[in-house]
Amino acid sequence: MAPLFVDSLKQQFHTWFTQQQATTEEAADLVELPDTLSLQLARQLETLASPEGYCAPVKASITEAIETWQTNLEAPNSFVLLGNPVEPLPKILSESIPRQTFPDLEILTPLDCLQRPLHPRHISQQIQKALELYPQIDLSPGDRQDQPTVDQLEQRQTLVIIPCLEQCFLRCIGGWEGIETLRDITIQNRHCFWIMSCNHWAWDFLDFVGQISAYFSHVDTLPKLKGEMLQTWLEPITQVVLPPPPSAPDDFPEEDSESDSPKGERLDDWQNLASQADGTGQIAANLWLQSLRIHQEQIEQHPNLQFDFDATDPHQQPLTLESVKPSLPSLPSLASGDLYILHSVLIHGQISRAHLALSLGESRNRIQARIQWLLRQGVLRENQGALSIQAAHYIRLKSELANNNFFVGED
Secondary structure, X not given: OHHHHHHHHHHHHHHHHHHHHHHHHHHHOEEEOOHHHHHHHHHHHHHOOOOHHHHHHHHHHHHHHHHHHHHOOXXXXXXXXXXXXXXXXXXXXXXXXXXXXXXXXXEEOOOOOOOOOOOHHHHHHHHHHHHHOOOOOOOOOOOOOOOOOHHHHHHOOEEEEEOOHHHHOOOOOOOOHHHHHHHHHHHHOOOXXXXXXXXXXXXXXXXXXXXXXXXOOOEEEOOOOXXXXXXXXXXXXXXXXXXXXXXXXXXXXXXOOHHHOHHHHXXXXXXXXXXXXXXXXXXXXXXXXXXXXXXXXXXXXXXXXOOOOOOOOOOOOOOOOEEOOOOOOOOOOOOHHHHHHHHHHHHHOOEOHHHHHHHHOOXXXXXXXXXXXXXXXXXXXXXXXXXXXXXXXXXHHHHHHHHOOOOOOOO
């Protein structure tokens, strides 16, 4: 039996060595994705629903908070979802609202498209005007002192969603009056349940200047995503652009562990991605996209570099990509002024150039050149005039800011 076993091991080693040689030769032909293909995949990533690893626990927390509010007169009438600035919190919050659980509740989204007005002192007026359209919300001045009664529990049938609390303030003199206005209206309207999202950096800043957590006490944080969650979330794209995993070998099936199987190897890759991204969906998606490669001969053979995501059979594609081990990109050498710019962008989530200048107390012309440089370096991104941080740079940027004694979010 021993010689047979040794011969089998030799054969397996020879097969493995041959495969490794072929893999090395193929890797030499791999190149980074052309811009057109990267853009198509980036847009496809944006169409994905939020990860179920986010939505399921957030939905459970919101459901419990609403049920408590409807049955307990003294229960908080608000719920705040916190996450880091690179996550699309409004989208995650919207897709986590338990609409089917509470079909009789009226859902209002008065500030769905809120954008900071040109002058930050007008934020409070903008919020009031938006809320005036809803008779369910009482905007009369003064603080109600009425003792709540059990009968009023039946009136608790309205949800008010504030998708992006960061848009309700600007870090400048008088710039957070909008938050104070929203705070007072929320406290006054206990018959409404207020659901909000806000990034950690903004929340910690507002707590420092206005003790906001004393008024909005029911706060929950996005959980960390695990490898399996990322794999499930990105599967609609990976099954189209990546080759199917190889079949498990038949040799010594009783000795094969799950981690040694092709499926286990693929799961290890996703767990590594989750670790690199610190469990953050957008960072993981960006790192995964940056890890994709294509064979040079495919570029030459298929001038029209496109995937058909509507195809019946996802594996019948003219192109097949490969992935290399993902890693966080290095930051460029940042000047002191760059750090102030990036710190302000993180606190506000996304911000216009004019408001960024106001938040820094600088003229727009003085920061314009550095903004353009940060955009070219890929640290900043711009969408319809709003600046935000490129997700893949978030982890190292946060560390860089902390090392330079900047106030950073506790996410």
